[in-house]
Amino acid sequence: MKTATLPSVRIEPELREAAESVLSDGESLSAFVEQSIRANIERRRLQGDFVARGLASRDRAKENGQ
Secondary structure (H helix, E strand, O other): OOOOOOOOOOOOHHHHHHHHHOOOOOOOHHHHHHHHHHHHHHHHHHHHHHHHHHHHHHHHHHHHOO
């Protein structure tokens, strides 16, 4: 599979400095951004699953009269 690029995003210089200040040794800003995107995708998927389970539980409780 070919790789793709993300669109460029303009940010405040302070945000870039903050991101660069937390990079691990040898970590690039690009690697940090990629990992951040991956982590947020996973977090949103888990959050969506959590909400779906909660709504399903609510519906079951209503059906059972609990």
